[in-house]
Amino acid sequence: MKVLITGVVGFIGFSIAQHLLKKKHKVFGIDNFDSYYSISLKKKRLNILNKNLNFTFKKVDIVNKKKLNNFFKKKKFDKIIHLAAQAGVRYSFENPSKYIDSNIFGFLNLIDEAKKNKVKNIIYASSSSVYGDSINFPLKEKEDLNPKSIYAVSKKLNEETAEMYHKISGINFIGLRFFTIYGEWGRPDMFMFKLFKSFFLKKIFYLNNYGNHLRDFTYIGDVINIMEKLINKKINGNHIFNICSNKPQNILDIVNKFRNNNKIDIKMTKIHKADVLKTHGNNNKIKKFLKYKKFSNFNTYFSKTFEWYKKNKIYNIK
Numbered sequence: 001m002k003v004l005i006t007g008v009v010g011f012i013g014f015s016i017a018q019h020l021l022k023k024k025h026k027v028f029g030i031d032n033f034d035s036y037y038s039i040s041l042k043k044k045r046l047n048i049l050n051k052n053l054n055f056t057f058k059k060v061d062i063v064n065k066k067k068l069n070n071f072f073k074k075k076k077f078d079k080i081i082h083l084a085a086q087a088g089v090r091y092s093f094e095n096p097s098k099y100i101d102s103n104i105f106g107f108l109n110l111i112d113e114a115k116k117n118k119v120k121n122i123i124y125a126s127s128s129s130v131y132g133d134s135i136n137f138p139l140k141e142k143e144d145l146n147p148k149s150i151y152a153v154s155k156k157l158n159e160e161t162a163e164m165y166h167k168i169s170g171i172n173f174i175g176l177r178f179f180t181i182y183g184e185w186g187r188p189d190m191f192m193f194k195l196f197k198s199f200f201l202k203k204i205f206y207l208n209n210y211g212n213h214l215r216d217f218t219y220i221g222d223v224i225n226i227m228e229k230l231i232n233k234k235i236n237g238n239h240i241f242n243i244c245s246n247k248p249q250n251i252l253d254i255v256n257k258f259r260n261n262n263k264i265d266i267k268m269t270k271i272h273k274a275d276v277l278k279t280h281g282n283n284n285k286i287k288k289f290l291k292y293k294k295f296s297n298f299n300t301y302f303s304k305t306f307e308w309y310k311k312n313k314i315y316n317i318k
């Protein structure tokens, strides 16, 4: 199968590309090498992908309609996995327009190209942040959405855009509401890698809201397996799925457990206005749809991620 992955040097895009290449798919990847976090880390990921002859990369900003249009010419993709976006909840208060550009205009440009080039299937990243603060846990996909940041608003609008374009253009969409994905090659701006980095570099770790958050951590291996099943299945319509392990973890508990073996200095900070206190999703819908049985155990994969981080000295990457 010929698959386009946008955001291919990002955490999730890279991890999926690597797996699909192993399974002998032809993977085309685009990314604008955004500097929101370490470009060196993105380069490292690209170097690994470039070793595979079935992989083709082009630096393209999805906001640039002309470049995107040129890139699509004569490619005839079977499926698109759209992960390129400005990620991060807090940064959306510093630079909101980036979210409008990449996440909203970028998505529209991509759909436009899919239409012109008759690509019928788009799988795209939404986010658990669309729920905002809620009380009905575990959250089902049909729960009301109350976004608390421009990031969350952009993802909610992506879902509405997909629904509308499915009706008028017949493109089949699958929106995946990812809940705090972690694992090897993870994002340095997220909690887990910040914690590891503070430990190795002996820097203070800033613990937001005194650690009183619950996050439904979901291992990247589950995302990869689910994506493989999704691209191999013939799917019509417009669908939304929670991608979560359904096992929220308390951040303070994780930090305290980590500190039992690893000395680390902590500074507690107040809650950020955009932070959602708890994420906890119901994953029955995706499990049933794909006959996906079991999500990975948090403690096991937290340790594996730490070992990988240590072995590859990720803390040294600037």
Ligand SMILES: NC(=O)c1ccc[n+]([C@@H]2O[C@H](COP(=O)([O-])OP(=O)(O)OC[C@H]3O[C@@H](n4cnc5c(N)ncnc54)[C@H](O)[C@@H]3O)[C@@H](O)[C@H]2O)c1
Residues within 6 Å of the ligand: 006, 007, 008, 009, 010, 011, 012, 013, 030, 031, 032, 033, 034, 035, 042, 060, 061, 062, 063, 082, 083, 084, 085, 086, 087, 088, 101, 102, 106, 125, 126, 127, 128, 177, 178, 179, 180, 181, 182, 187
């Ligand atoms: N990691 C998570 O826990 C999580 C949770 C919820 C949703 N998501 C969503 O999943 C997707 C992938 O997330 P990730 O964690 O891999 O993030 P990431 O930042 O590692 O990857 C996103 C990639 O998109 C690229 N990009 C940004 N703007 C672009 C543009 N205009 N044109 C082309 N490329 C662009 C970036 O350079 C980056 O490499 C994103 O849409 C994100 O919002 C991730």
